[in-house]
Amino acid sequence: MRRLHLLLPAVALMLTAFSCQNADSPAPDCQTPSTIRDLTGLDGCGYVLVLDNGQRLEPHGDVWQAYAKHDGERVTINYEEEPSPSICMVGAGVKLNCIQQQLGRCGTVAPPKSN
Numbered sequence: 001m002r003r004l005h006l007l008l009p010a011v012a013l014m015l016t017a018f019s020c021q022n023a024d025s026p027a028p029d030c031q032t033p034s035t036i037r038d039l040t041g042l043d044g045c046g047y048v049l050v051l052d053n054g055q056r057l058e059p060h061g062d063v064w065q066a067y068a069k070h071d072g073e074r075v076t077i078n079y080e081e082e083p084s085p086s087i088c089m090v091g092a093g094v095k096l097n098c099i100q101q102q103l104g105r106c107g108t109v110a111p112p113k114s115n
Contacts, residue, residue, distance in 0.1 A: 029078045030098040038071035044087025049077065049094075056091030060084055063096040074102035074110040 033052050039045035047069045049057040057079065077099045084093040102110040 030076050030100050032077050032079070033102060034075055034077055036069050036071060036073045036075060039088065039090065042088060042090065045090060046088070048088070048091055049075075057094045058086050058088060058091045059094050059096045061095040063099055067099050076100050076102050
């Protein structure tokens with residue numbers, strides 16, 4: 001009987017660890033991974049997006065304005081190049097079509113990507 005008391009919690013833990021399903025995968029058109037960076041220390045800059053290849057984007061539009069931005073946050077985006085006047089001039093002007101927080105395993109927040 002004692003072995004059963006030890007075995008049941010172990011089985012329950014294993015089932016919990018391997019049963020997680022991530023239902024919050026990015027929308028099909030929102031697949032480009034990027035990191036939000038706060039460049040307010042640079043003249044005329046604010047938050048920008050940095051793609052995984054290092055390219056910086058200066059987003060604008062309603063989707064970007066409505067998103068609550070956090071430095072270092074990992075997101076997935078879809079965008080179209082749409083040049084716009086900029087004082088910051090650190091990257092290409094783009095209009096976001098979508099932005100989603102990048103989630104890790106089981107819906108947990110993806111860890112920030114280091115510089």
